[in-house]
Amino acid sequence: MKKRLRILIALPSDILRIGFATILKNYMSIDVLVFEVSDMFNLKEQLIINKPDLLIIEPSSIGMFKLDKIRRQAQNSNLKIAALLTGMVDHRILLPYDVAISVFDTTKVIEKKILSLKIKNTEKDDNQRQELSSREKEIVICIVKGMSNQQIADELFLSKYTIMAHRRNIASKLQIHSTAGLTIYAIVNKLVDINEVKNL
Amino acid sequence: MYAIGKYSDSDKMSDLICNNYPMLLVMNRFGITLGFGDQSIREVCENKGVDVSTFLSVINLLSRDDGIIYNGRIKDISLTSLIDYLKKSHNYFLDFKLPLIREKLKKAGATDNNDICIAIMKYYDQYVQEVYNHMHYEEEVVFPYIKSLLEEGTNPRFNIEKFSKKHDNIDNKLTELKDIIIKYYPGDGSNNMIEVLFDIFSCAEDLSSHSIVENNLLIPAVRQIENNK
Numbered sequence: 354m355k356k357r358l359r360i361l362i363a364l365p366s367d368i369l370r371i372g373f374a375t376i377l378k379n380y381m382s383i384d385v386l387v388f389e390v391s392d393m394f395n396l397k398e399q400l401i402i403n404k405p406d407l408l409i410i411e412p413s414s415i416g417m418f419k420l421d422k423i424r425r426q427a428q429n430s431n432l433k434i435a436a437l438l439t440g441m442v443d444h445r446i447l448l449p450y451d452v453a454i455s456v457f458d459t460t461k462v463i464e465k466k467i468l469s470l471k472i473k474n475t476e477k478d479d480n481q482r483q484e485l486s487s488r489e490k491e492i493v494i495c496i497v498k499g500m501s502n503q504q505i506a507d508e509l510f511l512s513k514y515t516i517m518a519h520r521r522n523i524a525s526k527l528q529i530h531s532t533a534g535l536t537i538y539a540i541v542n543k544l545v546d547i548n549e550v551k552n553l
Numbered sequence: 554m555y556a557i558g559k560y561s562d563s564d565k566m567s568d569l570i571c572n573n574y575p576m577l578l579v580m581n582r583f584g585i586t587l588g589f590g591d592q593s594i595r596e597v598c599e600n601k602g603v604d605v606s607t608f609l610s611v612i613n614l615l616s617r618d619d620g621i622i623y624n625g626r627i628k629d630i631s632l633t634s635l636i637d638y639l640k641k642s643h644n645y646f647l648d649f650k651l652p653l654i655r656e657k658l659k660k661a662g663a664t665d666n667n668d669i670c671i672a673i674m675k676y677y678d679q680y681v682q683e684v685y686n687h688m689h690y691e692e693e694v695v696f697p698y699i700k701s702l703l704e705e706g707t708n709p710r711f712n713i714e715k716f717s718k719k720h721d722n723i724d725n726k727l728t729e730l731k732d733i734i735i736k737y738y739p740g741d742g743s744n745n746m747i748e749v750l751f752d753i754f755s756c757a758e759d760l761s762s763h764s765i766v767e768n769n770l771l772i773p774a775v776r777q778i779e780n781n782k
Contacts (some may be wrong), residue, residue: 399778402717402768531726533676534733540672542736547668 357386361405363396364389364437369456373437380460383467394425403451406472407433409454412446420449433470443550469496483526492519494544497536557721559616562605564597573616578759581635582641583608604634610728610770611638616763629775632703633772636696643761650759651681654752661745662758669739673730680726684760687723691716691767699775702782720767724760727753 364370373386390399393414400408400423410422415423424432426493436442446457447453452466485493488509495505502520506513524530528536539545560569566589569577589597599603605631658677662670698711731753740746 400772402772414566528732529729531676531679531729532670534729537669537672537676537733538737540668541739547671550672 357384358407358467359386359403360407360409361388361403361406362409363389363391363393363399363414364409364411365391365393366411367391367437369411369437376460376463381467382462389540394421397426400429400432405432407419407435407470408436409435410439411437411439412442412450413439423460431472433472435470440488443547444459444537485523485526489519489526491525492516493523493535493539496532497539497545497550499550501534560594560609562609562614566594566597568594569612569616572614575755575759575762576612577607577614578645579638580644581607582638583611584641591680597612604631607631607634609639609718611635612767614766614769627777629772630770630774631697631780632771632774634700635766635774636699639763639767640692643692646756646760646763647681647685647688650752650756651684654749654756654758655747657682657745657752661743661749662717673734680730683722683726702775702778712779713772717768717772717776720764721774722761722764723758724764727757727760731757764775 362370362373364373365550370389370391374389377385377387388399388403388405390396395436395518395543401481404428408427423434424430428489433451436447438453438455441484442453445449451470454463454466458466491510495508502513502516505511505516509516523535526537529535536550537543540547540550563633566580570580583598583601583603585597585601585603588664589600594609595605597609598605609618610630655674656678658672659672662673694711699713731750734746734750734753735759738746
């Protein structure tokens with residue numbers, strides 16, 4: 354399953370905050386998990402608890418909170434910060450932000466702006482079938498037999514790092530992240546026989 | 554008004570449950586039984602000795618139908634009451650729901666390809682063990698820490714930040730199992746596997762609500778006490 358994009362909306366105005374949250378939640382093709390905070394003094398706590406990928410704030414409401422301080426508090430150097438603009442703003446104020454969204458932007462434009470941030474989770478799925486290559490199938494067989502990366506590398510005459518890269522690709526193609534899950538996959542697809550699987 | 558959100562203490566308990574049936578689980582874990590007639594949330598809670606504000610904080614946090622998670626009203630929460638609720642939730646998952654799903658999984662797989670059934674059971678048992686470890690840690694380390702914090706003061710060897718950092722979602726692996734079954738299970742058209750899938754969907758949602766309560770009510774409430782010490 355794809356990870357959902359986590360968005361924290363930090364806006365004191367109920368109308369803006371709940372309105373924005375509703376748009377994000379109900380009118381976007383992006384799968385999002387929305388968190389809200391109205392009191393800016395709780396911002397730090399919410400950043401830590403909810404670990405957002407994207408923070409939306411109104412430049413005038415943060416005043417003394419500097420953006421780099423917010424990034425530090427979030428303990429996430431990849432945190433994207435979007436400015437929500439309710440009126441005219443000197444463009445220099447917006448320089449530290451990753452993107453500026455206006456209250457007059459349409460839903461489509463907002464979606465485009467969020468996608469333009471290229472946060473990993475929002476990348477659209479290519480709808481191609483995610484078949485494993487024959488090399489990847491070999492590796493799945495080794496994994497479910499209980500072999501370590503080093504053992505697989507020795508068996509297939511590849512480097513350990515190549516095996517690790519293959520494993521990442523397998524996990525992202527199948528969306529299966531555990532050995533026990535791969536075992537079910539391998540048995541269903543007749544890659545292995547139950548008797549070959551270790552520890553079962 | 555005791556909490557920000559959809560429901561207040563003067564609303565009827567029956568309206569809350571009928572409009573939002575997953576709250577049956579919450580109600581039960583607070584020790585509220587059925588048969589409350591037309592009593593308000595406050596009346597039912599007082600009769601059963603349940604802390605009204607904690608109950609309202611939990612249901613209002615979980616009953617936002619738009620999926621938006623509100624910042625709960627932390628200062629009204631009784632931690633003793635919340636921990637009791639969380640413990641009862643743990644019992645529900647470990648002693649009731651997860652074993653029930655196991656039984657149904659086994660029944661659904663019994664008629665099918667036996668190898669696949671064995672692999673699925675193996676996955677499931679490993680998962681249940683992880684859930685057990687996760688909840689056991691909370692009961693043995695986190696809850697006693699909070700109790701000692703309430704009674705005598707801070708415990709320098711532990712703080713809620715440590716817990717917050719390592720507190721991960723326990724519903725992910727259950728969701729993965731559901732995805733594997735949906736995508737790869739060679740179905741025989743029987744109702745049994747579909748029935749289990751419904752259970753897995755609702756259990757994964759319930760586990761995710763459980764984490765939401767811990768992350769958005771428990772952790773902030775404890776942090777507030779730590780900061781005031």
